[in-house]
Amino acid sequence: MAALEERDPFNSALSRERASRMGMWLFVLVVGLLFAAALLGYAVVRVSPSAGREWRPEGTTGLPWTLLASTIALLASSLALHRSLVAVRQGSLAACTRSARAAYWLGVAFVILQGLAWWTMWQDVRIQDNLYAWTFYVLTALHVFHVLGGIYALGVVAARAEAGQYRPESHNGIVLCSIYWHSLDAIWLVLYATLWIGSR
C-alpha cells in the first residue's frame, strides 16, 4: 500500500506542476478561441459590406504607425521573458531578475504605445462613426485587456525573481507566465495582420 501512496500524483509536486501547465495551455486555448471568433466575425462583416458601403470611407486615416512600434515592444518583451527563463535554468538568478523586469516594462510600453495609437485614431474617427472604427477600437481593447492581466503576472514574476524565490529546479511561475505572454504575442500578430489587411 505504501508504494501506492508514493505513486499517487496528488502527493507529487512534479505532477502538480504538469497539471498547472496543462491548465494554462487550456486557458490559452480559451483565449485563442475568443479571438478566433472575434476575428471571424470581423472577416464576415469586412468581406460582405451590405448595401455597397465602403469599409474605410475616403479620407479616413489608416492604422497609425504607433501600432507597429507597439508590436516591436511586445516582441521585445517576449524575448526578455524568454531570456529570463533561460537564465533561471542556467542558475544565473541576477540575470533572470533583470530580464523579468525588462519584460515587465516593455509590456507597459506596449500599452502606452497602443494608447497613443488610439489617440491618433480618435482625432479622425470615433467609435460610432463606422464599422472600420468600431472594430478597431473593440478588437484592440479586447487584446489590451488581456495584456493588462499579463502585465500583472509579469509584475508578480519580477517581484518573486527579485525576492529570490526561483531556483533552477523550481520556477514554475515563470513557465506559466511565459505560456500566457507568448500566446498573447502570437494573438496580437494575427490580430494586427488582420486589421492591417482589413484596412486596405
Place this chain on the structure above:
Amino acid sequence: MSTVTAPRPHAVDHVDVPDNYLTHSRGFLSWILTLDHKRIGVMYMGAVLVSFFVGGTFALLLRTELLTPGRTIVSADTYNQFFTLHGAIMVFLVIIPSIPAALGNFVLPIMLGAKDVAFPRLNLFSFWLWLAGAGFTLYSLAAGGFDTGWTFYTPYSTTTTTGGVIPVLTGVFILGFSSIFTGLNFIVTVHKLRPPGMTWFRMPLFLWALYSTAIIQVLATPVLAITLCLLIVERLLNIGIFNPSMGGDPVLYQHFFWFYSHPAVYIMIVPAMGIISELIAVHAHRQIFGYRFIAFSSIAIAMFSFLVWGHHMFTSGQSGLMNTIFSLISFSVAIPSAVKTFNWTMTLYKGTISLTAPMMYALAFLFLFTIGGLTGIHLATLNTDVHLHDTYFVVAHFHYVMMGSALIAMIGGLHHWWPKMTGKMYDEKLAIAGCIIIFIGFNLTFFTQFMLGSQGMPRRYYDYQPEFQVYHVISTIGSYIMGIGFLTTAVCFVQSLRSGAPAPANPWGGRSLEWQCTSPPPHDNFKTTPRVGNPYDFSMLQWNPAEKGYDVDPAREAAAFAAEMQGEHARGHV
C-alpha cells in the same frame, strides 16, 4: 430501506468517525471560503435548486397565462418577460451548472480516487463567478427586466426598451466563465490526477461523460463570451457588427450564438447520460453492457456537437446547400445517442433490477429521452422543420430532452448520491411517488405540445385561436401536477435532512470509489490511496443486513483482483 427497527451495530462507527466533510469545520465562512470540492458541489446544488424554484415559478405563471386565449392573468409585455426569464434562468442558472458543477464537483474527484480537483482555488472562484452571474441576472429584474427570449436575437435585443438587457447579458457572460473554469479544472484533473491503477478504461462512465462535457465547455463557451461582449458594446453604442444599417450582419449573431448554444445542449445532456449509465448499472446490479461504446459515444457526441449548429437556422435565409449539409450532419447525432440507449437497455436485460427511486428516474429518462431524441429527427429533416420551425413542436422536443432527460437525470442522480452527500437516507416510497407524479405531469404538459405544434401553434405567442385551447388547458394542468411532484420530492428531501436514518457507506451496491468511503466522506476523501478495480464488477458485493447496505466479500474480492492481475500480465500491462 429507510425504516430502522433494531439498534444497528454499525451506528457506533459513525460516532467513531466524527471527521467528515460536513463536520470538519463550522461556520458560514468555512463554507463560502472552502476549497473542498464536496462543499463547493453542495453549495452549487443548493444555489441551483433555488434557481430551479424561481425558474419553475415563472413556468407555472406562464402556463397559467396560457389557460385562455387573450389575457388571463397578466399583460402581453409581462408574459414576454415571464417566458424570457423562465428560459434564461433554466438554461444558464439551472441545467448547465446542475450536473457538472453541482453533482460533478461532488462526485468527480472521489470517483477518480483523487483528494480534490486539480485547482481547488479556481474551483471556488468558479462558484463565486456563478454567484456574481446570478446576481446580475437578478439585478436585471430590478433594472426593468428583459423580453428578448433567452437567445437574445439581434436586432430586437439591441433595440428593445426593457432596461435589464445589459445586466442579464453581463450575468450570462460571467456565468460562461464559471462554466469554462469548471470544465478546465475537470479536464486537467482527469488527465493528471488519476491515482495508480485508475486507467482511462477503469473510469466510471459518469467520468467519461463529465470529461466529454468539459471539452465542450472549454471549446464552445469562449464563443458565447465574445458574442455577448460584442452585443453589450453594440447595445451601449447603438452600432456594431450585428447592425445591418452600418453594414453589419444580424445573422452572424445567430451563427455565433448557436455555435455555442447547440454544443451547450450537449453540456446539458451528456453528463445526464453519464448519470444514467451509473444508475442503471448499479441499481440493476449488472456489469454495464458495452462500456467502451458508451464511453466513446460521449466523446463522439462532443465532437458532433460542433458541426450541427446550423439546424437552428433553416429559416434564417442560410443557403440551401448549407441547410442540406447541416441537416445531414444533424442526423448523425442519432447514432451515438442510440448506441447509448441500446446499451442501457441491454444492461437492464436479465439484470437484478431494484426499483429504487434512482432506478425509477433512470427508467423515466429512457422513456422520455427516446421521445425527445426521435422527435429531434423530425426537426433535423429540412422540409418538416420548415413547417415545425418556431412552433410548440420545438418547445415540446427540447423540453423532452432538456427537462425530461437532463433534469430528470439530475434529480435521479441527486437521489442516488443523496446518502453520500448528506449521510442520511430518504423515504423511498415518498421519493418514488414524487417521481411518478412528475412523470405523469411532464407527459401531460409536453406531449400535448407536440400536437399543438404540428397543428401550427407558434411558440412564444400570448394569444391563440380558440381551437387550441383544449391542448393548452391539458398542458397547464400537467404543469401543476408536475409542480406537485417536485413539491413531494422537496418534502422527501427535507424530511430526510431532519429525520432520515443514517446512511451506510454503500446503500445501493455500487463499486465505484465513492461507495468505498464513509457516508458522508471524510474531509480529504480517502485516508489511504484507494485500490482501483473494474467499477462495474458487482460480483464481490454482498448485502449486509446489519448495516442495511452492501459490503465486500474479501474472498471474492481477492479472487477478482487476482483474475484481473492475471489478465493484465497476459496483456503485458504490468
